Structure formats: structure tokens, C-alpha cells
Amino acid sequence: MAGVNDVREEGSTADTASDTSGTSDTAAVRVADLGKRYDSDRQTVQALSGVDFAVDEGEFVCIVGPSGCGKTTLFRTIAGLESPTSGEVRLSGERVDGPGTDRGMVFQEYGLFPWRTVAENVAFGLEQQGLGGEERRARVREMLDLVGLTEFADAYPKELSGGMKQRVGIARALAVDPDILLMDEPFGSVDAQTRDMLHGELLDIWGATGKTVLFVTHDVEEAVTLADRVVVMAANPGQVREVVSVDLDRPRERTDAAFAEHVERIRALIGE
Template sequence: MAGVSDGDAAASDSSTADDAERTNATMRGSKVVVDDVGKVYESDRQRVEALSGVRFTVNDGEFVCLVGPSGCGKTTLFRTIAGLEAPTSGEIRLDGEPVTGPGTDRGMVFQEYGLFPWRTVRENVAFGLEEQGVRGTERTDRIDEMLQLVGLTDFADAYPKELSGGMKQRVGIARALAVDPEILLADEPFGSVDAQTRDMLHQELLRIWSETEKTVLFVTHDVEEAVKLSDRVVVMAADPGRVREVVTVDLDRPRDRTEPAFGEYVDRVRRLIGE
């Protein structure tokens, strides 16, 4: 078997160094950097490695979906990026600054709507602004702007119990965006609604994303949803949770599920997941 010459080794080292420099340059210019993140849960009885060496970036204004099999750590990673949990190793940076806890620079939307039942739609949207100390006309104008953005101006005085599931989720999106975050984080936000409502919410979210130019990181178990929405799909593997591949979805919007190219992307991501 042929050995590796000094020249080959030098070329390999140079190539590795160049690759590392390109990766570092990409990370320096990214909105969100997930840099070699690990997460371990330990107790007296067991040690569970939920995440290991997770590394990817999200660019400014980009829509990125995170998919993977059950138990791959999608929600754990989401909570870590949100600052709700600290990584055991590695680092998450937003605009170059380490994430050390929750902040108004990250708006969050969850599968469970999380609306306050005793508050009207307007009052729910106002919650984050109240926490920030925004008052008076500035707060009123911002709430009106968000209600118009999500198409709920006529329901400003309604209570959550009077809304459909899709409307509740639009309130959640308005509340998350009201504080003008740098990034919108969404964890399975449409998992509790029917297929028809989900399609409508996809259209609404893409419109809102286009109008606001926000960066979006969207967690889902639905591969078709990921391909329909995202610029790139981060595909995770399990045991422990790690990035298997990042797939760029090079399709014009709006995307048609019946198009062969759409199906090819879906099949590719499903193969990576192992479905």
C-alpha cells in the first residue's frame, strides 16, 4: 500500500487549515453561531449525552429549519439557543456575543400557545413590551403594527378562548415579534393545528418573514414543512444529538409540493434522517 509523502501530508495539512479558516470566517460573519455545543444531563443513576459537537451557523435574514428523529436533541438545542439552558460544552453566539440566558433579542414561539387566558389579544401582544418598559403611544403603535402584520386587528379585544388554533398561534408570533428581536425561534409551532390551517400559517409566516426580514430558526419533525419553509435544513442524528448534514434548499418560493424537485429534497432529507 502506498504511503503518504511529505508533500501529500503538507498539502493535506494546508487544506485542513484552509477549511478551518473558511469555517471560522463563516462563523464570524453569521447572525447565530452554534459552536461545538454539547449537553449532558447527569444524575446519581445515569448520564445522558443529549448533544455532542453540534456546529452550524444561521445568517442574518435567513430561514433555517432544524429536523431530526425523535430523541436527537432538537428541543434541547432550541432551549440552549434561547438561553433557557446552558450548554455543558461549546458556545452559542448571537451577533458575536455569547448567549448566557434569555433575552429580548430572541423572540420565541412554541407549539403550546402560551397565551394568558385572562388577557385580550391586545394585552397578550403587549406583554413583552410591558416587560421592556415600553409605554404610552409607542407601545400602542407597536401593538397595532403587530396586529396588522398578523391580520388580527379586528380581534384585538377578543380573549384566547374565542380564537381558533391558527389565530392563537398568530397572536404568539405577534407577541414574539413585538419586542423587535434579532431572531425568531419557533419550536414545532404548528404541530397542534390541522393540515389546512398549517398551510395557511406557512403562507402567513413566510409573508411576515419577508416583510420583517427577521432571522428565523424553526424546529420541526415534519420534513415537508422544513423543505417548504427554509433556505437551509439542518438535519440532526441521535444518540447523541449531532448535525448529520446541512441541506441547502435551492427552490424558488412559493414552493409546490407536487413539483418533482420538491419531492427530491424531501426524499434526500428523509434518507438522512433514516425514515
């Protein structure tokens, strides 16, 4: 099973379900022996092979790996935007066979609807749920408050900075109250200072909402800053090299020796 080695040892919560030994059928996310092969006339690419791990409810898990390790393919498969060639993804025991409102998606390039204002973007999913006027407006207000964009409710995306756009993306994803927040390099397009700020905000939101978060990144420090556990991937074919637990108190300091140790360890696994 692709060298899964959970190094978490002492006294943290609900560790049993994150074991990959098959008892985790009701885990928030269960990726089981997942494989994805792309066949074209000239060549066959094995993007993912035997990927196997589970995420507990309320857990914050980062997926890191070098480019070409299939982390985006894995993300898209969990999102239901691609179907696996072998294995499966189960969410709370239910098999994924397409996108759904149980997973809120946040993209690197924001994916905001440019013709909708900030409030209208956040309202999009609520409209699909048929939520009526006043209720919808209240929910939108609540979400904008959560991400600190109340005064930009009527602005168009073009008027916002990258960090603000991503806050809208997060608010829009959370508005429909998904079980899981799926984030694909969400802070890859913002400057370092903004990224640090957004990390703090995301952890606050995570604490406040108790959502399960699955966060794809190529930035090892980002993963160690955020995650309860880090799924480290390797390329050719894309596979899980190891799952590393990060048992450090938050907020985490990059200058901390234990922090640096985790970063070193993961970098060594990736081969950086």
C-alpha cells in the first residue's frame, strides 16, 4: 500500500479512522487503490497508481508533491471532474461519480463569474438550491462577513486583488455548506505576504466551520503551516510516498525547529 506510514504517535484526536487498513468506510474522504491512465494513440501515461489514503471528518489534509506527480489529477478525481481507471473515491461511504455540492471547490485562478458581483458570486450555489430572497441574502451576508468582504459586496471581480478574489472563491464554496472544501493551489497566484495572511484566515475559517479540508499545493512550507497530515506524492507513476502527521500547535512558526524538521523530512521524501 504505497508505503503509507503515519508517524503520528501520541494523543491526538480520532486517529483510528485515518488508518488505511480498510476500517475507514465512513471516513470523510476515502481514496481506495486509485489509478488513472491516459491513453492516446502514441503513448500511455499512468497519472496515478495505487493511491490510497483516508481523511477524517474535520481534518485538514494537504497533498504535496513535485509537478507531474498527479496531484491535480487526484484533486479532479475527488472533485468528480475525472473518473478513475481503477479504484474509487468514497465520501462518507458514498462513491463519487460526478461533481456535487457536498464538495466545495476553490481553484488557483479563482474561477469567479466575472459578470457577477461579489455577492452574486457567493449567491450562485444558493440560487441552485432554490433558496429564497431574504434567506439567501442573509446567508451571503454571513459568508462575506466570514471572509471580511462585506463592504465589497457590490464590486465586480475585476475590481479586486488576488487575495480578495480568493476570499470570494472560498465564501462561494462555503455558502452551500459542503462537507468538504477541496482547494487546488488556492494561494498560488498571490504574493507571499498575502498568502501568509490568507493562511491565518483559512485556519480561522476551518476552526469556525469544522469543515474537512483537502488542500493541494507544491509548497512544502505551506503544507506544514496548515495541515494535520500531509500526503506526500511521488511521480512516475503518481503515487503516495508517505503520509506525514504534523503534530504542532497552531499558529505555527516557520522559524521553529520542529517546523523545520517536518519541512526537511517532507523535502527529503520528495527528493528536493
